[in-house]
Amino acid sequence: MKFELLPNEILLLCFQYLNILDIFCSFDQLNKRFSKLIRTIQFQLNFENVKKTIFDKFCIKMKLNPEIQKQIYSLKLSNEDTCGQIDAFLSIFSLNEFSSLQSLTLSEIEKENIEKLKITLPLTSFHMICDKLQDNEIFDILPMFNLRTLSISSLHSIEKCINDTSNITNLTIQDCSLEHLLYHMFKYFPMLKYLNVKYITRRNRPIESDNNDSMFNTHNGIHLKQLIIGLLEYDFDEFEVFIKLIPNLRILIINTEGDINMMNACQWKNLIQSSLPYLNIFKFNFGCYHNDNDETILKKFKHFQDDFWCKQHQWYTEYSCEKYKACIYTIPYLSTGYILEMNTQRFPNKLINHLNTFDKVTYLGLYDSNLTDKCQDYFSNVESLILFTSYIVQYQFDISYLKMIVNLSHIKHLNMSMYERIISSREFLEILKESPKLSTITINSINLNLLLYDDELCKYLNKMITKLNICKELTLRFNIPNTLENFKSSFNNSKELKNFCKIFSNIEHLECYIMKPNHVLFLLNHLSKLSTMKIHLPPLDNYDYFLNLFKQESSRLNFIFRVKNINVKTPEVSMWIGKNMTQSNKWSFLRIKSANFLR
Numbered sequence: 001m002k003f004e005l006l007p008n009e010i011l012l013l014c015f016q017y018l019n020i021l022d023i024f025c026s027f028d029q030l031n032k033r034f035s036k037l038i039r040t041i042q043f044q045l046n047f048e049n050v051k052k053t054i055f056d057k058f059c060i061k062m063k064l065n066p067e068i069q070k071q072i073y074s075l076k077l078s079n080e081d082t083c084g085q086i087d088a089f090l091s092i093f094s095l096n097e098f099s100s101l102q103s104l105t106l107s108e109i110e111k112e113n114i115e116k117l118k119i120t121l122p123l124t125s126f127h128m129i130c131d132k133l134q135d136n137e138i139f140d141i142l143p144m145f146n147l148r149t150l151s152i153s154s155l156h157s158i159e160k161c162i163n164d165t166s167n168i169t170n171l172t173i174q175d176c177s178l179e180h181l182l183y184h185m186f187k188y189f190p191m192l193k194y195l196n197v198k199y200i201t202r203r204n205r206p207i208e209s210d211n212n213d214s215m216f217n218t219h220n221g222i223h224l225k226q227l228i229i230g231l232l233e234y235d236f237d238e239f240e241v242f243i244k245l246i247p248n249l250r251i252l253i254i255n256t257e258g259d260i261n262m263m264n265a266c267q268w269k270n271l272i273q274s275s276l277p278y279l280n281i282f283k284f285n286f287g288c289y290h291n292d293n294d295e296t297i298l299k300k301f302k303h304f305q306d307d308f309w310c311k312q313h314q315w316y317t318e319y320s321c322e323k324y325k326a327c328i329y330t331i332p333y334l335s336t337g338y339i340l341e342m343n344t345q346r347f348p349n350k351l352i353n354h355l356n357t358f359d360k361v362t363y364l365g366l367y368d369s370n371l372t373d374k375c376q377d378y379f380s381n382v383e384s385l386i387l388f389t390s391y392i393v394q395y396q397f398d399i400s401y402l403k404m405i406v407n408l409s410h411i412k413h414l415n416m417s418m419y420e421r422i423i424s425s426r427e428f429l430e431i432l433k434e435s436p437k438l439s440t441i442t443i444n445s446i447n448l449n450l451l452l453y454d455d456e457l458c459k460y461l462n463k464m465i466t467k468l469n470i471c472k473e474l475t476l477r478f479n480i481p482n483t484l485e486n487f488k489s490s491f492n493n494s495k496e497l498k499n500f501c502k503i504f505s506n507i508e509h510l511e512c513y514i515m516k517p518n519h520v521l522f523l524l525n526h527l528s529k530l531s532t533m534k535i536h537l538p539p540l541d542n543y544d545y546f547l548n549l550f551k552q553e554s555s556r557l558n559f560i561f562r563v564k565n566i567n568v569k570t571p572e573v574s575m576w577i578g579k580n581m582t583q584s585n586k587w588s589f590l591r592i593k594s595a596n597f598l599r
Helices: 008-015 020-027 032-040 052-064 066-071 085-090 111-116 135-140 155-164 178-188 236-243 265-275 295-305 307-312 399-405 425-434 445-451 455-464 494-503 517-526 544-556 583-598
Strands: 043-046 072-078 103-107 125-129 149-152 170-176 194-200 226-232 251-257 281-289 317-321 325-330 337-340 345-347 363-367 384-388 413-415 440-444 467-471 509-513 532-536 559-564 572-577
Touching (some): 008 032, 020 032, 020 043, 020 052, 032 066, 072 085, 085 111, 135 155, 178 194, 236 265, 295 307, 295 317, 399 425, 455 494, 494 517, 517 544, 544 559, 544 572
Parallel strands (some): 043 072, 072 103, 125 149, 149 170, 170 194, 194 226, 226 251, 251 281, 337 363, 384 413, 467 509, 509 532
Antiparallel strands (some): 281 325, 317 345, 532 572, 559 572
8 A cells, every 4th residue: 555545543653753854854745635634743843963954944844834833842952063053943933932832952052042041831841951051040931830850950950949849750960969869859859750860979069048957857759769870979878868768769770889888788688678668670780999809899799699689579680890890780781881891700690691681782882802702791782882902912803703792783883082003994894894884983083094095995984974073093191282283183185185075975974173274164165965063173372264264154054153162272163064955945044034133
């Protein structure tokens, strides 16, 4: 049966698996039936990592067809990699135009964006993802009463509106202290059911309190069912005080480093039996530093494999030891990232199949010393692979050993910035042939230029690679001054630059080091598919020429740029490029922006 003959009910089910931007691009104005059907969908609009040409076209479509705005119940805007996106969107639309909007996510928001964030809609979900900006100003203008789900950088973000948080049930925090959790969390979030804290550290200033007498009163989190801790930097005894405030906890996921008492199975058993009677999912990764050949650690680990853990709860663990570090973790390994260190000794649990231990790992760091037939670890779902060089012995690269450790068919990103040995074009070509999904490479300019003399390899690079980060050459020398003489450009001359543009003509995302302004222009004009670019500039005394050049070209090539670290020795320019926009769309976009400016 042809796709267009399917009933509407089936088509709507199919649309759930498609990006809404692709749906409108493919089906809008295809015929009256499809145009009408796609305007009945309530959808999420996610602009993260979207090309500027697609962003511009869809914004024009929404402005010319305001009914589309009413279909959006979730909106994600991001300045990460797509610099200036939030400002570009808010220059065209007011968020209050999206009357059905329930969820809003803002990534790497700029201080200048806050003035345009005038929102009166009763959002139920708000997510703020930002490492560089204190986000407390946003909550001065954000309606809080209807919020049920909230993501913030710290509790300081909501100090001024702390009394409006009582209805929130799902909370994600980037960073806080254990004292924040003990004395403030359940006082201000009494209905909390889900709590995810990325880092619990001691490096946090106190929360201001109107009533200092109640500052050290604890409150129980009787509704909290799930607690996730990305990294805990406190001792077991300190953490125990907090966890006893959560008597109805059902799911606990936790990572720790440093405290050997976290590895005391008897303490955990007593805590669970006395204070966590409903806990049925317990996933952990406990790590600590130790002396070489420390048998005490191994004895502690074995207590996690007695009947209480394995038979009563089916919480299976295994442990591993390196030269100075040991860890024990539940199976399967709970984190998505893992570094296979040199000389790692692993102790699999014999009660279960250990071949699937690392199935959740999608990011893997791998030392070349592990590329032998003796390595027993296997990672089936790795998408991002970073290779490290052992400085003790130079190991020969052998892809057959790599394939024994990693399923290369899922690899999307290969990072060789920490791999010092020169890899041959033949070896690199083998990796590309075995990794059909590989599209992103991070590599230093010396290694890259040595690879570009192989014609067959260049054909594969042209066909496969859409994102390239040409990083600095790795060096063990410290305190190298940031001077013009020490600045190393990714391209030594114009000939290298021309050859690069020919080989990587399909590149969409590029990061590199540029010495000359005309080289930036050359890349912009000769890489027709370029969508984002990050340029690291040399330490010059005057950047006016660079900045004026970008301002002049930004209109002609339809790109937005941001300059960071302008007052330091190594500034960088990020660019979000939409030069493939048609002339008619460009004029429509400019008219819309002008109309909103005059509004």
